[in-house]
Amino acid sequence: MSAASDRIPVTILTGFLGAGKSTLLNRILKDPAMKDAAVIINEFGDVGIDHLLVERSGDAIIELSDGCLCCTVRGELVDTLANLMDAVQTGRVNSVKRVVIETTGLADPAPVMQAIMGNPIIATNFELDGVVTVVDAVNGAQSLDNHDEAVKQAAVADRLILSKKTMASQEVLRTLEARLDALNPRAAVIDADSTEAGQVGVLVNGLYDPASKIADVDRWLKDEDAHDAHHHHDHHHGHDHQDPHEVNRHDSSIRSFSIIDDTPIDPMALDMFIDLLRSAHGDKLLRMKAIVAVSDRPDRPLVLHGVQTIFHPPSRLPAWPDPKDRRTRMVLITKDLPEAFVKDLFDAFLGKPRIDTPDRAALNDNPLAVPGMRF
Ligand SMILES: Nc1nc2c(ncn2[C@@H]2O[C@H](COP(=O)(O)OP(=O)(O)OP(=O)(O)O)[C@@H](O)[C@H]2O)c(=O)[nH]1
Secondary structure, three states: OOOHHHOEEEEEEEEOOOOOHHHHHHHHHOOHHHOOEEEEEEOOOOOOOHHHHOOOOOOOEEEEOOOOOOOOOHHHHHHHHHHHHHHHHOOOOOOOOEEEEEOOOOOOHHHHHHHHHHOHHHHHHEEEEEEEEEEEOOOHHHHHHHOHHHHHHHHOOOEEEEEOHHHOOHHHHHHHHHHHHHHOOOOEEEEOOOOHHHOHHHHOOOOEOOOOOOEOHHHHOOOHHHHOOHHHOOOOOOOOOOOHHHHOOOHHHEEEEEEEEOOOEOHHHHHHHHHHHHHHHHHHEEEEEEEEOEOOOOOOOEEEEEEOOEEOOOEEOOOOOOOOOOOEEEEEEEEOOOHHHHHHHHHHHHOOOOOOOOOHHHHHHOOOOOOOOOO
16 A cells, blocks of 8 residues: 555546636746646647647646547556556656646546556546536526536536636625535635645645645545535525526435534444445435544554545544544535435444444445435
């Protein structure tokens, strides 16, 4: 198992058609800290012009063609990353400190994330650092209304970059911001015109600070306590005057929530919990990130990162980032998978079932039968 900090971080830059991905990438590429970055751009359609729009030239920009990254090109992405690793190891490329993948506007981000996590060779050398999604202030709401992919792109993001703000009315902007907050309360929302949006830091979402290699859980899990209030909110706030189903046709069933627990979990029970979540409910699991206290080595937390059925090989941190806080913390982004269901499931594997939920043995006998829940 290679330590999480040895792998090359990969950031996925996504956002709906015309949202401003290339414009943002061009700005970030001017940051001197991007010197050792490789950029992979997925083209879509007959005329590939995206690479012309990325102003920097050189070996480090790689294009994928003929299809959308999330479907046909997924194998090509794995090959490209493998070739990149080979080029680094054989000295054909000096060093690569970071990879940025710009997806097409129509891409479902999940398969792209899975391509990095799910292939054993790729996952040894690369780790998914995070997802940065550009949302267009003028057309964003319409994209969210009409395209599931746009909703997913926003829901799984670590950071949301709001572009074209000056072109949108205050009311449109406020409604969109409220909607993004309901859909993804943990993602920081950054103005595309800000200095911050144009710097490499905007691509850094991973567990490690690349400079210090010190784990920064608060950033990774997006400051749990500060956001606690959010997931008790009515998720349709801001739309009271309209039918919420009309407004949020796709996003109403997407939830972001956290599980926090003091008790270290038995590693076998954790395995079973994750296996059950993946196998029975993977299609509803848009993203999961966690730092877990495990009973065999409570001093060395386990890091989990998964998308649907695919998880990164788990890695152990050398120590807790904050020795005073050894709580298990998980963040889940789900679609049609309620918070209470996942919490009860985790409690069952922790060995503290509640009266109205089955215990671990019963779950192992019949993992799909959870009283009170139908899927
Ligand atoms: N005013 C304004 N225009 C922007 C901003 N970001 C992008 N644009 C414009 O929006 C258009 C699309 O920007 P791109 O960067 O090509 O968008 P993209 O997401 O890469 O587009 P696709 O690759 O086609 O999906 C261009 O005309 C940009 O100049 C912004 O923050 N403000």
